[in-house]
Amino acid sequence: MEPKKVEDEAFVTLATDDSYSLGALVLGHSLRKVQTSRSLVILVTVGVSADMRSLLSSVYDLVEEVGEIDSKDEVNLTVLTRPELGVTFTKLHCWRLSQFKKCVFLDADTLVLQNCDELFNREELSAVPDVGWPDCFNSGVFVFRPSDETYKALVQFAEDKGSFDGGDQGLLNLFFQDWATKDISQHLSFLYNMNSNASYTYLPAFQQFGKDVKIVHFLGELKPWKYIVSEGKLMKPSESQHSEDHLQYWWDLYMSHVEPHLQFYQDAPYHE
Ligand code: UDP
Ligand code: MN
Numbered sequence: 001m002e003p004k005k006v007e008d009e010a011f012v013t014l015a016t017d018d019s020y021s022l023g024a025l026v027l028g029h030s031l032r033k034v035q036t037s038r039s040l041v042i043l044v045t046v047g048v049s050a051d052m053r054s055l056l057s058s059v060y061d062l063v064e065e066v067g068e069i070d071s072k073d074e075v076n077l078t079v080l081t082r083p084e085l086g087v088t089f090t091k092l093h094c095w096r097l098s099q100f101k102k103c104v105f106l107d108a109d110t111l112v113l114q115n116c117d118e119l120f121n122r123e124e125l126s127a128v129p130d131v132g133w134p135d136c137f138n139s140g141v142f143v144f145r146p147s148d149e150t151y152k153a154l155v156q157f158a159e160d161k162g163s164f165d166g167g168d169q170g171l172l173n174l175f176f177q178d179w180a181t182k183d184i185s186q187h188l189s190f191l192y193n194m195n196s197n198a199s200y201t202y203l204p205a206f207q208q209f210g211k212d213v214k215i216v217h218f219l220g221e222l223k224p225w226k227y228i229v230s231e232g233k234l235m236k237p238s239e240s241q242h243s244e245d246h247l248q249y250w251w252d253l254y255m256s257h258v259e260p261h262l263q264f265y266q267d268a269p270y271h272e
Contacts, residue, residue: 003035011036011039012042014042028040030112030253039062040062064093068087069092088139089158092168095146096151104141105139106140111253123185138195194213194217206243222239227247
């Protein structure tokens with residue numbers, strides 16, 4: 001039986017092109033599979049094709065067009081070695097979804113393994129410590145309250161102060177700068193944003209707690225949709241450190257729920 005829908009709360013993601021949309025499609029299907037009772041919303045920009053939007057609307061309740069916001073901060077993005085992340089400022093638009101009382105933002109490169117609707121019991125801003133610098137939160141998963149006022153303050157802040165990494169994470173951590181010390185209930189468990197490299201960096205912990213993971217995050221340059229499929233088998237590039245089981249689950253969902261609907265790509269760039 002479908003769970004009763006909670007109308008004023010939503011999971012929200014973002015895609016600025018068709019490539020990240022593939023991640024968003026798998027994410028959306030992973031949320032449906034765990035029978036979330038919340039709405040699914042995706043913010044898209046002009047870079048997402050009409051065919052892709054229509055496919056997105058088969059799994060998302062709302063496909064909302066927003067304008068692109070780019071930090072244009074090449075200096076810090078070069079330090080981060082991720083020049084493409086300036087557009088992640090577009091994420092700020094999620095605060096404008098004022099038809100919802102509370103939302104959980106999920107990056108398009110995350111994958112939900114277990115129902116995590118309990119996240120809606122948390123307050124703005126709740127998030128998981130970043131593995132690289134745990135005094136900062138990772139902005140791939142966070143709980144927030146849409147508000148035009150907060151949106152305006154964030155945009156003003158972005159103009160005045162910018163972001164220390166050129167992306168949304170550096171900006172949001174400056175804006176919510178008391179997150180590290182204010183309230184421990186706003187620190188979410190690593191299970192809600194498990195960096196998929198964690199099985200390599202702390203294998204015993206992964207063996208102990210890995211089965212409880214609720215959300216995996218394929219953080220870094222190499223996204224699951226950039227892997228090569230050859231004769232129906234997933235080819236894992238040698239530099240990949242993503243945990244194999246999670247990557248396989250991503251691909252299983254992709255092959256069963258997404259790939260069959262991509263006929264609109266004449267050259268089929270993402271699959272054989
Ligand atoms: N994103 C996007 N287009 C881009 C880059 C990023 O739509 O060109 C969105 C997408 O939702 C993505 C999020 O911004 O998941 C953050 O970027 P990414 O996940 O690549 O950063 P990482 O988690 O690897 O630091
Ligand atoms: Mn990400």
